[in-house]
Amino acid sequence: MPRRTRVPMREQNPEDRIKNFDEVALGYSEDEALLEADRCLNCPKPRCIEGCPVGIDIPAFISLIKERKYREAYRKIKERDSLPAITGRVCPQENQCEKTCVLARTGEPVAIGRLERFVADYCVEDIQEIKKDPPNGKRIAVVGSGPAGLTVSADLAKLGYSVTLFEALHLPGGVLTYGIPDFRLPKDIIKREFDYVRALGVEFIPNVVVGKTILLDELLKDYGAVFIGSGAGAPVFLNVPGENLLGIYSANEFLSRINLMRAHRFPEYDTPLRIGKKVLVVGGGNVAMDSARVSRRLGADVTILYRRSREELPARLEEIKRAEEEGINFVFLATPLAFSGNNGWVDTVECQEMELGEPDESGRRSPIPKKGSTFTLKVDTVIIAIGNRPNPIIAKTTQGLEIGRHGEIIVDPITGKTSKVGVFAGGDIVSGSATVIEAMGAGRRSAMAMHKYLTTKVW
Amino acid sequence: MYKIVDKKRLSDNVVQMVIEAPLIAKSIKPGQFIIIMVYEKGERIPLTVVTSDKEKGLITIVFQEVGKTTKLLGKKEIGEELYAVMGPNGNPFPIKYYGNIVLVAGGVGVAEVVPIAKALKEVGNYITTIVGARTKDLLFFTDVLGSISNKLYITTDDGTYGIKGLVTLPLKELLDNTHIDMVLAVGPTIMMRAVSDLTRGYNVKTYVSLNPIMIDGTGMCGGCRVTVDGKTKFVCVDGPEFDGHLVNFDELMMRQKTYIEQERLALKLLEEKNA
Ligand SMILES: Cc1cc2nc3c(=O)[nH]c(=O)nc-3n(C[C@H](O)[C@H](O)[C@H](O)COP(=O)(O)OP(=O)(O)OC[C@H]3O[C@@H](n4cnc5c(N)ncnc54)[C@H](O)[C@@H]3O)c2cc1C
Ligand SMILES: Cc1cc2nc3c(=O)[nH]c(=O)nc-3n(C[C@H](O)[C@H](O)[C@H](O)COP(=O)(O)OP(=O)(O)OC[C@H]3O[C@@H](n4cnc5c(N)ncnc54)[C@H](O)[C@@H]3O)c2cc1C
Ligand code: FES
Numbered sequence: 147m148p149r150r151t152r153v154p155m156r157e158q159n160p161e162d163r164i165k166n167f168d169e170v171a172l173g174y175s176e177d178e179a180l181l182e183a184d185r186c187l188n189c190p191k192p193r194c195i196e197g198c199p200v201g202i203d204i205p206a207f208i209s210l211i212k213e214r215k216y217r218e219a220y221r222k223i224k225e226r227d228s229l230p231a232i233t234g235r236v237c238p239q240e241n242q243c244e245k246t247c248v249l250a251r252t253g254e255p256v257a258i259g260r261l262e263r264f265v266a267d268y269c270v271e272d273i274q275e276i277k278k279d280p281p282n283g284k285r286i287a288v289v290g291s292g293p294a295g296l297t298v299s300a301d302l303a304k305l306g307y308s309v310t311l312f313e314a315l316h317l318p319g320g321v322l323t324y325g326i327p328d329f330r331l332p333k334d335i336i337k338r339e340f341d342y343v344r345a346l347g348v349e350f351i352p353n354v355v356v357g358k359t360i361l362l363d364e365l366l367k368d369y370g371a372v373f374i375g376s377g378a379g380a381p382v383f384l385n386v387p388g389e390n391l392l393g394i395y396s397a398n399e400f401l402s403r404i405n406l407m408r409a410h411r412f413p414e415y416d417t418p419l420r421i422g423k424k425v426l427v428v429g430g431g432n433v434a435m436d437s438a439r440v441s442r443r444l445g446a447d448v449t450i451l452y453r454r455s456r457e458e459l460p461a462r463l464e465e466i467k468r469a470e471e472e473g474i475n476f477v478f479l480a481t482p483l484a485f486s487g488n489n490g491w492v493d494t495v496e497c498q499e500m501e502l503g504e505p506d507e508s509g510r511r512s513p514i515p516k517k518g519s520t521f522t523l524k525v526d527t528v529i530i531a532i533g534n535r536p537n538p539i540i541a542k543t544t545q546g547l548e549i550g551r552h553g554e555i556i557v558d559p560i561t562g563k564t565s566k567v568g569v570f571a572g573g574d575i576v577s578g579s580a581t582v583i584e585a586m587g588a589g590r591r592s593a594m595a596m597h598k599y600l601t602t603k604v605w
Numbered sequence: 606m607y608k609i610v611d612k613k614r615l616s617d618n619v620v621q622m623v624i625e626a627p628l629i630a631k632s633i634k635p636g637q638f639i640i641i642m643v644y645e646k647g648e649r650i651p652l653t654v655v656t657s658d659k660e661k662g663l664i665t666i667v668f669q670e671v672g673k674t675t676k677l678l679g680k681k682e683i684g685e686e687l688y689a690v691m692g693p694n695g696n697p698f699p700i701k702y703y704g705n706i707v708l709v710a711g712g713v714g715v716a717e718v719v720p721i722a723k724a725l726k727e728v729g730n731y732i733t734t735i736v737g738a739r740t741k742d743l744l745f746f747t748d749v750l751g752s753i754s755n756k757l758y759i760t761t762d763d764g765t766y767g768i769k770g771l772v773t774l775p776l777k778e779l780l781d782n783t784h785i786d787m788v789l790a791v792g793p794t795i796m797m798r799a800v801s802d803l804t805r806g807y808n809v810k811t812y813v814s815l816n817p818i819m820i821d822g823t824g825m826c827g828g829c830r831v832t833v834d835g836k837t838k839f840v841c842v843d844g845p846e847f848d849g850h851l852v853n854f855d856e857l858m859m860r861q862k863t864y865i866e867q868e869r870l871a872l873k874l875l876e877e878k879n880a
Contacts, residue, residue, distance in 0.1 A: 314691070314821070314823050315691075315821065315823075316642060316649075316688070316689040316691070324825075352689070352691075353689050353690060353691035354628065354691070355691065355692070355694065355823055358632065358637075358692065358693055358694060359628050359629065359632055359691075359692065359693065360628060360632065379823070379824070379825040380824050380825065381825070381826065381827045383827065383830075383837060385837070389837070390830055390831075390832060390837065390856055390860065392859060392860060392862075392863050395827075395828075396826060396827040396828075398825055398826050398827065399820065399826035399827055399828045402820055402821065402825070402826055403820065406820075407648070407649070407820065408646070412867060412871075413867075413870060413871050413874055414646065415646045415647075416646060416647050416648040416673060416674060416871060417648045417649075417820075418864040418867035418868070418871075420863060420864065420867070490859040490862075537823065537824055537825065538824070538842070539823065539824065539842070
């Protein structure tokens, strides 16, 4: 029988790590990985694969680890997952592959994510011999360099297409770069994946907003097909009084100032940030956890305010645990009603107590206001992390693109085909805020469909 | 990329620069703006494109050196490159025939208003321009605006040139004595507020071009939000021009001061370094 518990992963101590932005989880050593890999039963009917949004052959790669064939294990993962060093770190495995692992019934599931990360990091030193088809003379444009766009670019470049990748910001990576902090996903990991995409011959053009700098229809004249992976980058606010007071940030602004612009290193970097002693983060997802943990590292006392209870927190379990270890407070079942301030700066939040009612369309019990129960909190800084919507720029400036109720682009779920011939889309711009692996999976499916379209000319 | 091909000082602290940016030169429309980064560790700041040359792929910016980023930009010389230039951002100004238009420009707004003024003139509007400055030495671009406008008024606070007083002085006279179909004010927030307050009483449609602090310029951060008609708007994607009678200027001016301490520090360190 395999051991009931997984091999723990070494981490920086909470007391140390709240003073730096270095990676929290340190990864498995070879011995640790071998020990953990040994727990995999290599089930005849593996359930873990069903749990993986991109269907990685998990038992196969773990068997290769057991045989110490790490390079082969890496290739096995790469058949399905173009960014293993990233997904090994940020996938919500507890809701995916690890949830369906048979060991989860009696003990802890195999630490699939950690093994994936081990393999990806182990192979880092080896420059991968890049195999790609000879140029086929066909041109592809990809819009947005998040996980969806990076995947499409790499997949099609490998098939011999000449790919141009357009990005609105000055750096590639999408949320991986401007949203997820260094202590969860170090920038050199993203750089490594991006360098690989470049090495495949993909041309990267930053500072281009498709729909403004170049219209989508103009791209269609020059390129055989276009993929839109523009993400869900528009922040949602609470729409309550006082929300524009100084000291109130959207999580996107707060995290971009740090992750993209390096404001924590002001004045070495020019972009400033103002953060007070008492920080309130509104929300309960990964974005809220990241905002809270960044604030903690900047020396603040941090409270997360979430409108449902602990059980419904949508963030990755591991990150919730780490946030708690780092001394972040949680106030559940409450939501802001109004902000007020002094001299323009926020100092008080009036909150409404909530209780849980019937499950809503997301399957979670919906919060309803508790009559007459309000309370106030004293704050210096507030970060709103209650969600993001698809960025509307492309939808607004493109004719004939079918758009849904929340601004998402409507596509065929298998191929990513939009209502406009030659245009594909995938990732958060289609699904709304989701996950890295789903964005990547959508990118991969679209790449295949684009290849088929350009080979057969049949839409 | 983004090479500086020409540079000219227009006054003590106002610089005009011509930059290679072919994609922007091709697509920019009056009223839109760009975001630039001077160097890798720099801030992203918004600037207006004053003129563009599609054929040569060039854009012209005019900026006032007010803080670290604009001072660093002012130090860049012909032949050097900027780290990032991105755009166009924001919406084009609604160019059409309004009739009798008054443009009010102050500070670096004098340059920012040029592309809109040209376009409005081309579709047959009658254009009266009021340019305001604190003192004579700060005036620039009056010849450019003069050549576009049917009539030009210049005011200085201290009376060293033109009419002594604020831009609202000739504006009030025009409002009292002529029929005006639209007013566009571009310049310091306090000036745009004063213009809007004045024209409100006359019920004359008034546009202002807002200048909050920005980061991405694509609607991603919400840092540029303002309240217009009681609703939150993002200036970079919903603006930058809005109906001046509906803008909450107090909130905008407050938000512009968010980083005043850090801005001072950055400037001080820069000056020490240069000394
Ligand atoms: C703070 C934070 C933490 C997260 N944590 C996790 C996690 O732990 N695990 C997980 O699985 N998921 C996490 N997510 C979600 C995940 O990051 C996203 O689902 C994923 O990045 C979506 O990928 P994408 O390629 O669709 O879009 P994005 O990553 O959003 O990339 C889109 C890119 O397109 C660019 N773009 C937009 N419009 C244009 C245009 N008009 N022209 C050119 N370029 C354009 C944008 O600048 C951006 O770079 C997190 C998200 C956030 C914000
Ligand atoms: C859409 C738009 C278009 C613009 N076009 C131009 C232009 O064509 N030419 C130009 O010179 N400027 C323009 N601006 C303003 C310009 O972006 C700022 O002056 C610049 O960001 C200042 O950066 P800094 O680091 O040099 O100064 P900072 O150190 O950031 O600020 C120094 C001082 O300037 C003040 N300041 C900072 N930002 C602004 C602002 N946005 N408006 C008014 N005062 C400010 C500060 O309060 C402070 O007192 C525009 C702004 C917007 C939003
Ligand atoms: S500048 Fe970020 S949303 Fe406008």
